[in-house]
Amino acid sequence: MTAILEARGLTKAYGSVRVLEDVDFDLQDGEAHVVIGPNGAGKTTLFRCLSGETRINGGTIRFAGEDVSGLTGAQRVKRGIGRTFQVARIFPSMSAFENLIVAIETRERTHQGLRFTFGYIAPRRAVVAEAERLVTELGLEDTVDDVAGTLSHGDKKRLELAMCLALKPRLLMLDEPTAGMSPSDRAEAVRLITRVRDSYGLSLLLTEHDMEVVFGLATRLTVLHHGEIIASGQPEAVRADPRVREVYLGQH
């Protein structure tokens, strides 16, 4: 296996508060890498640094062999990094279906030229068909016509996942994909994520608080604590690590 994502010496501070301290982080091609850690450990901050939402104060980030440290988030998306947010971000006044249409059209826009700005009064047939495929794939049938802002937390998360899949990423980063879900929805979400991971051939980076979900998905586990990685490896090995038990799992 080769590392698809490599971060070296990642440092991030908000003002004088150092949130990430010299973090080395690897993600192998094809793995499902879960990052856990107590609230405020810096998981979301790590996501924001890796995805390009925020500038890092030190270190380098390489994706598929290329140094992406200086690229914007949008540029990294074009290289194949997709991401969701801890609180799902969707277009609240559009229907769920239109959310998907926008995602697909945005991916395709570079091939469209001026037709993108004036050419169509309706989404192209191929775009609609692709959106419909995503709807079936992710089981969004019941909610496609609803205004996206009125969906439940879980449905918003699924819609956001569908939008990210529409971008055909190589690496997908999911920040707490099951936050706010009921236990049965969680199990369903794990199955869904596993399925899309296989069918899209994705590498996954996840954060998660729910241990069922963590051990249901992880092929590798990393524990972050106060902005430092304290353990990383096979999920079972990390679970057995005494230091991890002490600072993190022990609290639960």
Added chain:
Amino acid sequence: MIDYRARFRSNLAIAACGLAAFAVVPFVANSGLMFLAGLVAINIVFGMSWNLLFSGAGLLSFGHAMFFGGGAYAMALVSLHWPGLPFLLGLAIGAGAGALIALVFGVIALRRASGVYFAVLTLVFSELIHLVITKTTFLGRNDGLVGIPRPTIETGLFTLDLTSATAYYYFIVVAMACAAFALWCFQNSPAGRLIQAIRQDNLRTAFLGTSIFGWQLTAFVLSGALAAFCGAVMVPFTQIASPEIAYWTVSTQPILFTLLGGAGNFWGPAVGAILFGAIDYGTRAMHGLSEITVGTLLLLVVLLIPGGLLGFLQHRRQKKRRKPTEPAPKRTEAQP
């Protein structure tokens, strides 16, 4: 699933009714009323150009007079100093002037400011342009540029004589219809949806892999070009370009039209502009009454029906159609 084609057809039907109404005006009204109708037609698209930013891209402009005035002055200059130039090319130069102003301002301001700070910057920039106009001899200072001729258009096959007010009135109606059509197509294109998406969640849009700045600038330049086009079309009609058309009061006009008619609807600015014109006409004998009436009406609309007249009608229709057992759909408001 939205039926896009049905939406297109119904909007086309609305446009056709509106066009028919404007077409009969010269037959049923005197020249004064026709003149007002011509200005209303221009105001409709001027209002729409502002709403492209406000409801489309989520950008607030308090300085649309800079585009309107810019287009008007560009047109006036071209007609006075370059009489041989084809008229349609002059209009294109007018629109181009607005696009250029928008481009320069947008590049400077869009990255630096947002929300009300952005709006105040548009106001300041617009006032600056107004000031430059009043101090430049070339632009007629406070007197403006007068005696702008109405054109004749050579098509090669035939000559279109627009020198009479009535002929030019029809030209305005056709030009504004074309502009509104182009705008509708843009707003319903993938790009229009994308700009709408940026307004609703710009971070999500960035993480769909697109430049927020680039698309906001596109919307800003289009809006500026369209507003300038309106100004350029107006100048041969009134035959004068005076500094007032670049003054901040002009910037308030499209805001009033849009808020009165309803920002959430493509036709909102049109309804607002027509209503505004009607009030202006109804109160023309009494100086100052127009402002009071419009002010009161706007206050009532903003306080009682924030969605504007069309928003209000739509809301009522939905309420009537829904069965009483069904819960009301939650109203979602996009974040700025």
